Amino acid sequence: MTGLSALEPVSAVEVQAAGVTELEAIEVTGEGGSTNRIEPLVRNKVSTAPESLPAAVSTITDEDIRTLNVGRDISNIYRRVPGVVANNIDQGDTGNGFRMRGFATNGTHGADVAVYVDGVPQNIPSSQGGAGHGPVFMEWLTPQMIKRVDVIKGPVSALFGDQNRAGAVNIETLDGGDVASSIGLDIASYDGRRANLVLAGEHEGFESLFVADVYKTNGYRKAAETNRDNYFWKLSKVFDDAKYSARFSHYESDFKNDGYLNLPALRAGSISRRDTDNLYGFGNANRNTIVVNRAPAYDEAGLYYTGYYENFRRVRAISNGTFTHNYGKDDRDIYGGRVAYNFVYPEIASLMVGADVRRDKGDAFRQQYRNFEPTPNFYYDFDMDLITYGVFAQGQYKPFDSLKVLAGIRYDRFDYDIDNLKFRNADTGYHSSVTTPKLGLVWTPIEQLEIFTNAAEGFRSPAAEYISSGSSSALPPSQTGGQINSSVRPSKVT
Template sequence: MPEMVVEEEMLTKGSVSINNEALPASVYVITGAEIRDMPVQHYLDFFRRIPGVITSHYGQGDVADGFGMRGYQSGHGSQIAIYVDGVPINIPHHSHSHGLADLGWLIPEMIDRIEVIKGPFSVLYGNFALGGVVNIVTKKYQQDPEVAVEAGSFETYRAVATVSKDSWEITPLSVRPFLIYEIYDRDGFRDNSDYRRYNAFNKITFPVVGGLLSLQAHYVDRDWGAPGYLSVSDVKEELHSRTDAVNPEDGGNSEYKNLVLNFVPKTGEAGLYATLYVASHRMNRYATFEPSPQTLEHNDWDYGGWRLLYDFVPFKKLSVLVGSDGRYSEGDRLGYITENRDIVARTEDWHIENLGVGLFGQVQWKPVKFLKIVGGLRYDFFSFDIDNHVRPQNSGDGTTSIMSPKVGLVISPTKNFNLFANKGLGFRTPSADEMSPADRDYANFDLEPAKVDTWDIGFDAFLFDRLQLLFDFYRTDMEREIRWVGSETVNVGESRRDGYELEFTLHATPDLRFYINYGQVNARLKNPAVPGHDRVTGVPEDYLSAGIQWEIIVHDGARLFFDFAYQRLGEAPLDASGSVFRPPVGRYMGKASFRIKGWTFSLQVNYHPSKYASEAMFLLGGEPAYDPKPVYEFVVGVKYTF
């Protein structure tokens, strides 16, 4: 959803509002001001302090980053629904990961807010909202234009320019521009880990018919090398250096572009919201997972869609929301065995057309001052038309649909304490691999979406005008758990996840904040094929983040800001039996910035103490393999605000 502002009162879970922060669920919001001050060297850094969010930078360019929450850990966020300005980023039937969500193009300076919704509770989000939802809203404008340059370790260079000012209004339509351009170049810690990106984001916003209309055009082009995953034992025995690449011919390139139109009410929440978009995504990826040969994955997708909703607010204690969304996508997914980028054999070749249409409604009612009741329902319909050129006998078409109800409540005995509970159904559509395999004669175009049934109970509180607390316990039951086995995705059956999350923030002074977040999750298969082999692989058993943020006014408007953070992911099983574990991994991140008279000088430092483990760790050929990280890395920057 685009940003909405509640003007009459401070927004809480007890408020009647369609803003995500008012959901009877665990919701974490990161503002653009926070992003400006936090240490960010990769887009995953936005999320590292959020309890329950699992991030793994795989070192495979912009195609392979692990992102998950609540024990749903999979490459590319395919079990997390991700939206940017109302546009669904997950791409159905993408190779390597059904529902790939490419966020590698995000520029920190373009973001107004990030909303992380735990669980599948919101009716506004459908396909892939299993573990939760990430909703990203970009800025409409900013206070002043800026230029910034950065340089860092491993020949990292970045330049960004932002053309926008809150007082600019270009007549005759009172247009406000927000234009941002970025160049990023990095050689990387390991051999063949170079990465280059060119970004152009253009948005104009102007008032029309009682609302604000934004027109957005975005283009990004990227090229990268992929150093691959090294055997841990080989590195320890010095058969490989930590900087070695598996195959110097691995790597890839991608291109993403979109046109987006967004309309929101100019004031208040009641009224019409509309999003229309078209987008395209192109990607080539060469990868070697030893002992298997190099492969090429090629994806070429075009898609477009809409979201329309209307919020009726007949009186302050009642909101009735109705709407529809949908997306049509068409594209080609191909796979090859290659040698030094020369094609040896074709393994996958699908042409896929996919249409999804959703209808949804939600009612919020506050019958008494201390109680809010929320109920919602989605109906989603999908059609598929798949041409399987490797196995033509598996070609065909089909339809499927699903109803996903949501219900929740908030009890607010005092102004600063909210007890919340919810129950919701989420889902993911079947992938091309499931309906029309390329490796055997079998087709099932009547396969229903895999369901996730989850419930939460928790509370949030703001005590003594200084202390924020949030506790949440959840249970999730899932059909058709998909996990990586070797180099393939396999249905391993039904699963259950039980867990809890705790957030603690102390505002010691207006300029000094401490926080610590902790969570645990138990992820198990219900009926494993082999007794005792019930672990859901790759899911850390616990996670911890802690930090301090401190702003110091020096003199005459000059300011110092410090942000220091620590993140730890607990051990995670690498096989279903739990006999092989990835050890706990930690990471320290720090940023210091000094602002004076339009200038901002900054220094970022990251410390990875684990030389023989990383967030990204797998079994390849039966042996633990990982993507080694540098022990230290830093970035210095200077920015001028006009």
């Protein structure tokens, strides 16, 4: 017969006699309330982080990016940011458009938004092989390279220069210790193939990240091919209190694009997806970049510097007639650097002062092609040496715990040497400057509430075709016909 009985307490003496070790009691304490605690907001803190600015700032992390189907168009990363319109300009690797709500770009894709990667400006001035003045070409980036993207709406930061009128996009690449090695393979319809390899590791303090990405597709249309190779290698290490990094990237692309179909005709069945009503467009690109960086390793105070060199070559041919193309080409060497020092008085004030310089030297032209062959006629033809110098200061001060004052100022100077190879009498130099102040306040009456306001100016440099102008019709080179507009000023927005 089975019975039930209460268990008797066991004394410590009996436990020891049984050869069992008694553990001391563990005391667990906790606080009431929700586990979803609201973290203190950071805009009122003294920091160089973009989130500390008195403006709308959106941050995309590498974890966010891993949840996205980016595909062939890197612009898909930015489409989740409210108020931002990002897109691939056209079929093929033709560049990326960035627009921010409330700012018109007048059709010059990518202009008016300053884009930086690891401190290196990405906007290309006076591009003829792209889409106007200041376009951005981000196809060399893949999701496996990106650690963080900060989208700053408005020209409120003095750390960004040319094209920072509607705002800025600041991108930081990954280090070898931030990611695991991987391999991926995608196979899709219309001969779509993509393979990527990530090799990441750390040895004796050195972090290494290598990314290879090969993408090919034959496209949905008759002539809609894209062949793209990306290679990226970054090495970084902390020495004493500073983190140093060096990276190299190589991007190469070749593409065709068949234009756009007439949707009513396609629905009516009078044409097929393989049809085209004009010449297909085409292009290619080759881009090699070397970047070195230094930044404080453990806090925000200290010395920052960036140095870079880039060989940039891009061709884009757009059909503009039954037999003709507008064939644009950039062949440029771009190099420069930035140095800054951040003085920090914790929780009270900070002041970052610095300077940057960029030199862009090479050819940029648009030529008329007929039946895929060059003609002697040019729309534009420039040999340029564009040097931009900038100095900046940006400070923050908290007179009270609930109030932060921000102020910044930039001074930028342009020294250009422009040879107009289409109109030789319009050869000219250009020398001008622009000053853009920034001012903002952040008031935090309680921990979960921030009220902020700002007034700021941003600028956009003038394009070469504004300074040395002439007829944009397709004409052969001449000694006359051009015009010099040396009084044109950088355009500002407040």
